[in-house]
Amino acid sequence: MTDYTLIGRRLAERRRALGLRQCELAERASLSDKYISNIERAYSIPSIEVILRLCEALDTTPDHILLGAADPDGDRRHKVAGKLTLVDDSQLPLLEKIIDAMIDIGG
Known part of the structure; x- marks a missing residue:
């Protein structure tokens, strides 16, 4: 079973590590800042397409966001x-x- 709380936490941690605000990540990924907030708090479940867009915007891999694999x-x-x-x-x-x-x- 997928733990969306952990996925949201990893996204938020990576965003903060890059010094980005939610609105800046939203702009990079062509999403709304409200949606970013909802994903980070596990109120919304992102699609595969959204995960890929976020990973590209955060310069990270889906493995890292989805599974916590490797720095x-x-x-x-x-x-x-x-x-x-x-x-x-x-x-x-x-x-x-x-x-x-x-x-x-x-x-």
């Missing part, structure tokens, strides 16, 4: 690390310099 930022780091296996060995020194430069500027 969304951790997922992104894992995806980036996985892409390193596709880079030609001759390009690794340049890639390392780019990463070092980003770290140095705080990005």
Whole structure:
């Protein structure tokens, strides 16, 4: 059985982690802020389409929102690390310099 209270809580936590207000999330997902509020408080049950729109607006995965799986930022780091296996060995020194430069500027 699906626990819509947990889904609403995860949505609210992710929204707050991004520093968004309900009205800002609503605008990003093309939904009303009242509907966002109702979903977060488990008064409304979102459709799959709405879940996908919210996940896109919150830059997270449905797994995270629906199941509480993995930290969304951790997922992104894992995806980036996985892409390193596709880079030609001759390009690794340049890639390392780019990463070092980003770290140095705080990005």
